[in-house]
Amino acid sequence: MTKGVKICLAAIITVFLAAVIITAVMSLRTGRNMAVIEQNGEILYRIDLDKEEDREFTVTSPDGGWNTIRIQGGTICVSEADCPDKTCVRTGLLRNEGSPIVCLPHKLIIRFADENGG
Amino acid sequence: MKTKRLAELSLLTAAALVVFIVELRLPDLSSVPGVKLGLANIFTVYAVYRFSGRETLLMVLSRVLLGALFSSNFSAVLYSLAGALLCLAGMLLLRKVIPQHFMWLCSIIGAMLHNTGQMAVAVAQMRTLTPLMWYPKLIIAGCIAGLFTGLCAQHVVDRLAPGNKRKADKK
Numbered sequence: 001m002t003k004g005v006k007i008c009l010a011a012i013i014t015v016f017l018a019a020v021i022i023t024a025v026m027s028l029r030t031g032r033n034m035a036v037i038e039q040n041g042e043i044l045y046r047i048d049l050d051k052e053e054d055r056e057f058t059v060t061s062p063d064g065g066w067n068t069i070r071i072q073g074g075t076i077c078v079s080e081a082d083c084p085d086k087t088c089v090r091t092g093l094l095r096n097e098g099s100p101i102v103c104l105p106h107k108l109i110i111r112f113a114d115e116n117g118g
Numbered sequence: 119m120k121t122k123r124l125a126e127l128s129l130l131t132a133a134a135l136v137v138f139i140v141e142l143r144l145p146d147l148s149s150v151p152g153v154k155l156g157l158a159n160i161f162t163v164y165a166v167y168r169f170s171g172r173e174t175l176l177m178v179l180s181r182v183l184l185g186a187l188f189s190s191n192f193s194a195v196l197y198s199l200a201g202a203l204l205c206l207a208g209m210l211l212l213r214k215v216i217p218q219h220f221m222w223l224c225s226i227i228g229a230m231l232h233n234t235g236q237m238a239v240a241v242a243q244m245r246t247l248t249p250l251m252w253y254p255k256l257i258i259a260g261c262i263a264g265l266f267t268g269l270c271a272q273h274v275v276d277r278l279a280p281g282n283k284r285k286a287d288k289k
Contacts, residue, residue, distance in 0.1 A: 019255070
């Protein structure tokens with residue numbers, strides 16, 4: 001085992017452990033039940049899931065393309081979309097800060113709001 | 119380029135493409151976009167240690183572009199291109215430091231760099247730092263996927279290149 005190999009191995013282990021710890025911390029943190037829907041880096045909606053009544057609405061992307069978002073009993077998810085990969089639909093409900101709902105083709109993100117409301 | 123080299127490279131590219139397309143048919147492993155095994159990376163890791171940098175670059179570029187063509191998912195081509203190029207650049211540098219019988223290590227770092235490249239494109243495209251939220255998860259997934267593909271390539275090289283026989287696995 002050369003010196004280079006040792007350094008690489010140590011670097012990998014450090015980065016891996018750091019990532020595990022950050023993921024664990026992020027999934028433990030549950031702030032207020034405020035969700036933010038953003039597209040192209042702009043916040044479209046800011047929704048208080050506890051107060052919001054059940055409804056469905058559609059967000060259209062400037063490039064043409066849409067995602068239907070469903071709010072039901074304090075949860076939020078993408079129920080339908082016309083993107084090629086459907087990752088956003090398969091993600092299901094928004095659960096914690098560490099796993100936002102994302103639609104890469106339509107540049108749409110649904111996530112919990114930060115502490116400062118941003 | 120010698121004809122034999124060219125044929126070998128084309129064969130590798132074709133095999134990588136087949137694996138890439140078969141993998142597309144498998145269900146997603148996670149809801150985090152970008153998390154996958156990246157089986158086509160086995161061929162890249164192999165090529166990094168068996169071919170010159172220029173030849174490997176040629177192979178990776180044709181695989182990414184043809185892969186986008188075959189899967190007709192052009193919105194993903196920027197992501198795969200950025201990931202693949204960063205991964206390749208890192209592995210080409212690392213092969214000078216990491217000997218062949220530790221190429222799986224090189225593969226892990228390559229996978230993490232691949233995910234870093236994708237992350238950079240996601241941040242640039244979405245014009246927000248939100249994608250960084252799932253960066254740690256991508257790194258974890260990259261480590262596991264990189265280890266797997268790296269070990270696959272390792273076993274292939276060990277069998278195909280007996281001249282560079284691996285010394286007993288000492289950790």
